[in-house]
Amino acid sequence: MTSPLLDIRGLSKAFGAVQACEDVTLTLERGEIHALIGPNGAGKSTFIKQVAGNLDPDSGRIWFDGRDVTALDTVARARAGLGRTFQVSSLAMEMSVLQNVVLGALGKRGRVLRFFRDVMRDAALLEVAREALNEVGLTGVAGTRVADLSHGQRRQLEVAVALTQSPKAFLMDEPMAGLGGEGSARLTRFLDGLRHRAPILLVEHDMDAVFALADRISVLVYGRIIATGTPDAIRRDPQVRAAYLGDEALT
Numbered sequence: 282m283t284s285p286l287l288d289i290r291g292l293s294k295a296f297g298a299v300q301a302c303e304d305v306t307l308t309l310e311r312g313e314i315h316a317l318i319g320p321n322g323a324g325k326s327t328f329i330k331q332v333a334g335n336l337d338p339d340s341g342r343i344w345f346d347g348r349d350v351t352a353l354d355t356v357a358r359a360r361a362g363l364g365r366t367f368q369v370s371s372l373a374m375e376m377s378v379l380q381n382v383v384l385g386a387l388g389k390r391g392r393v394l395r396f397f398r399d400v401m402r403d404a405a406l407l408e409v410a411r412e413a414l415n416e417v418g419l420t421g422v423a424g425t426r427v428a429d430l431s432h433g434q435r436r437q438l439e440v441a442v443a444l445t446q447s448p449k450a451f452l453m454d455e456p457m458a459g460l461g462g463e464g465s466a467r468l469t470r471f472l473d474g475l476r477h478r479a480p481i482l483l484v485e486h487d488m489d490a491v492f493a494l495a496d497r498i499s500v501l502v503y504g505r506i507i508a509t510g511t512p513d514a515i516r517r518d519p520q521v522r523a524a525y526l527g528d529e530a531l532t
């Protein structure tokens with residue numbers, strides 16, 4: 282048996298008296314989408330920030346691709362192959378789509394920022410950026426200002442930026458937030474294909490998307506995982522129904 286790509290063991294984090302994350306153990310296997318769901322304030326963001334390296338856990342360890350990454354910062358984790366897209370976009374809104382991806386590719390090389398004009402003439406960087414745009418289907422809007430993209434296109438662009446870092450796994454915090462029904466259906470199809478590129482640890486409130494995409498679902502309530510299983514098993518789990526998913530969400 283191969284070991285999980287991401288192996289998170291016993292993660293705990295408290296803010297004063299609030300135990301936001303308590304002994305959370307979770308794995309991400311190659312090729313899968315593992316969704317983490319739970320009510321507001323359950324600790325989902327706290328959890329994913331610890332995995333990405335934005336927040337130090339009080340205890341617990343994070344293994345990624347066979348390596349203990351618990352002590353690494355966000356940049357080192359991204360270089361190790363943990364690609365992330367977050368609720369708050371880090372895109373440069375006044376720049377073009379292509380410029381944003383080139384900047385992402387530049388980060389991967391670990392270079393200090395050079396004159397931007399030179400960067401945009403760097404054939405190798407441009408190739409990496411164009412390839413990433415092609416992969417997410419945004420080639421047609423490469424010259425468009427990010428501010429003029431739809432929410433859904435921005436999410437795809439964030440993935441393109443992450444792709445320039447050759448991620449081995451994605452961490453996604455509410456990619457469907459702010460999208461309408463049609464936008465989230467489109468992004469759902471996109472993420473469905475993306476799992477073959479790299480597995481996804483997905484924090485998401487949109488239950489249609491979660492149940493359509495996830496191979497496994499973990500349910501977090503008051504900082505603790507109360508169940509992990511296939512969508513069908515989670516749907517039927519009486520504890521999950523009582524604690525989080527009302528019956529109407531499961532039909």
Ligand SMILES: Nc1ncnc2c1ncn2[C@@H]1O[C@H](COP(=O)(O)OP(=O)(O)OP(=O)(O)O)[C@@H](O)[C@H]1O
Nearest residue numbers: 296299300301319320321322323324325326327328
């Ligand atoms: N920096 C912080 N300082 C103090 N308390 C915090 C901090 N961040 C989170 N908390 C608390 O930790 C608990 C978990 O919050 P968290 O944002 O992780 O939940 P969540 O499941 O992501 O919620 P939502 O679904 O609303 O985004 C909450 O009680 C929250 O108020």
